[in-house]
Amino acid sequence: MTPVENALDEWPSFSMVPEDDILPLSKRPSGQTLSRHIWWDGELREAEPMSVHYYSNALHYGTAVFEGIRCYPTEKGPALFRLKEHIQRLLHSARLYGMVVPFSEQQLIDGAIAVTRENQIENGYLRPLAFFGPGPIDLKPKRECPVRAFIAARELGSFLGEGALRNGIRVTVSSWRKFHHTMLPTMAKASGHYANSVLAAHEALDRGYDDALLLNHEGTVSSATGENVFFVRHGHLYTNDESSSIVPGITRDTVLKLAEELQVPVTIKSFTREELLRADEVFLTGTAAEVTPVREIDGAEFRTGKKSFGATFQRAYLRVVTGKVPEHAAWLSYVN
Ligand SMILES: Cc1ncc(COP(=O)(O)O)c(C=O)c1O
Structure with missing residues (x-):
């Protein structure tokens, strides 16, 4: 068994995440108070x-x-x-x-x-x-x-709400396409680029979903409005890269490094909506959204909850960011 399969066996229950001492989610602020x-x-x-x-x-x-x-x-x-x-x-x-x-x-x-x-x-x-x-x-x-x-x-506490981290979110495929890297430098985080995300996010809101996925003009998946997309099929992790017009996220990079440590096999390639819909699990990564499981895409349901890979990566990620993993101490800049 790989370390992740072991871990999936040992961990009590994904639904216990907020009570876990490692993940003080329940103590997170619920609003977005501006600082003085x-x-x-x-x-x-x-x-x-x-x-x-x-x-x-x-x-x-x-x-x-x-x-x-x-x-x-x-x-x-x-x-x-x-x-x-x-x-x-x-x-x-x-x-x-x-x-x-x-x-x-x-x-x-x-x-x-x-x-x-x-x-x-x-x-x-x-x-x-x-x-x-x-x-x-x-x-x-x-x-x-x-x-x-x-x-x-x-x-800022949990960007999409604590329920999102625990239970996953519902997403829809937007009718707006992601602009191609030949149109704007997609690797840059530039304000003007986000008009595309706002249109897609508003469409998701109007349709009653939490977030939207954007396809490229070729019809392959690019990203969510402000997150990268991962999926799991048969214990194998997949995500795309810059050739799919994504912002190559720092959270994405962190998850890829954690996957290596957990010995989860990874393939980086462009993928279609159809491939995504055949996945066992889907999750999104981003600084604000952290590791958020997706429980539904336009009516198609995916595995979430205890013993999912998404929960494994979410837990591993939250351990790293809260300084519980000495090997990754270099990723933290202490404020005091
Ligand atoms: C379009 C888009 N994709 C992906 C990401 C994830 O990037 P990161 O993990 O660096 O926050 C973001 C957020 O910055 C984003 O806006």
Whole structure:
């Protein structure tokens, strides 16, 4: 038996996850309270009076790049998960848009830690964002628009609700297709790209689902509105890559590393909706959504709950992010 098959046998019940001492889900905040302080162009400030000019290029044309970073409580105090990788991706996204961020990687890392500490956040979510500010009305902001950056913070518990982590979510396949990597640099997290996700998420909402999956124009699966897609069939884990026009998620990367450690065989390839519908299990990964099982896609049901692979990865992931796995201590940036 592989370690994961052993684990699936030994663990008492997925439904006990919130009571488990390792996963303090029940102590998570239920709202998304905004924090009092923000890191703004290099300084910690009161957040409330800060505002963005109405002629900021980003507001008109979506020319901002951003990240989402989670803070988790650990025995050594709050810690940011994979902070360096998130800041590196932010700078990579900026570069693709010709945006020269006037702060170094280290300054942004220090800013993220400082704003978390100042706001005394434990379970939280940071939003670093760099954008083209005010300038002339044109589509060449890199010529004249100043680049501004902030790191905002808020409390965040379970993004899609505790029920989502425990019981899984219902998703629908959107009628909107994911834009192709030849149309926009899909690996970048740029604000303008998210109009596509908003349309799909609104469609899911109107249809009574929790989230939407987007297909590529070829008809293969790309991603959910803000999460990567994994599926399990016959004990084998599958996900796609950049050729499917995805944001290659940092959570996705973490799950792939955990799969290696758990000796779960993995195949990375593009896959069709039909293949996905034949899966035993489906789960989504993202910084905000963590590892969220999918229990239904448009009426087709999937295995969730105790002894599922999704639960195994969710538990392994939550152990890592809360500092329970010494081998992965390097992924945590402690705030204090
Ligand atoms: C479209 C999209 N795909 C995937 C992800 C998952 O990325 P990560 O795990 O780095 O949060 C995100 C979230 O950032 C996203 O917006």
